[in-house]
Amino acid sequence: MSARSLLKQLGQQFPPFRDFLPLAIGIDKQIIAQVPGIDRKLMRSALGIHTGSQRYLRAMEKATVRYNLDGSAGAEVTDVHRKHAKETLAERFRKEAERKKAEREAQAAEEAASRRQEKLEQLTAKFSRKG
Known part of the structure; x- marks a missing residue:
């Protein structure tokens, strides 16, 4: 079983996972109690994927509220956690924008080099003719 398949299973079993609701602090202990024999390392990987997803953030x-596995409201979401989610998303968007910009610049440089090469070949053909 992979972390993603476990995450899919958790989404089918528990509404907060399916609906991407903020999870209660210590949700791992609730999962262990509800799903006996779960691989803890795999569960932590699945939780990392879930809580790091754009939709969850x-x-x-x-x-304002975190949720337990059964969907009941738990503790409040603190301003610190809201701010962390916002900053994480902003950083991801900034990195993605930088990556796309670098990709566009590389493509433009490649096209310019291709045009230069083409012109050079045209000039070479023009001046190498005998005649």
Whole structure:
């Protein structure tokens, strides 16, 4: 079983996972109690994927309450956690924008080099003719 398949299973079993609701602090202990024999390392990987997802972070930005596995409300989401989610998303978007810009610049440089090469070949053909 992979972390993603476990995450899918958790989403089918528990509404907070399916609906990307902010999870209660210590949700791992609730999962261990509800799903006996779960591989803890795999569970932690699945939780990392889930809580690091864009959809979850967007929910955390606006959330006021965390949820237990059964869907009941738990503790409040602190301003610190909301701020962390917002900053994480902003950083991801900034990095993605930088990556796309670098990609566009590399493509433009490649096209310019291709045009230069083409012109050079045209000039070479023009001046190498005998005649």
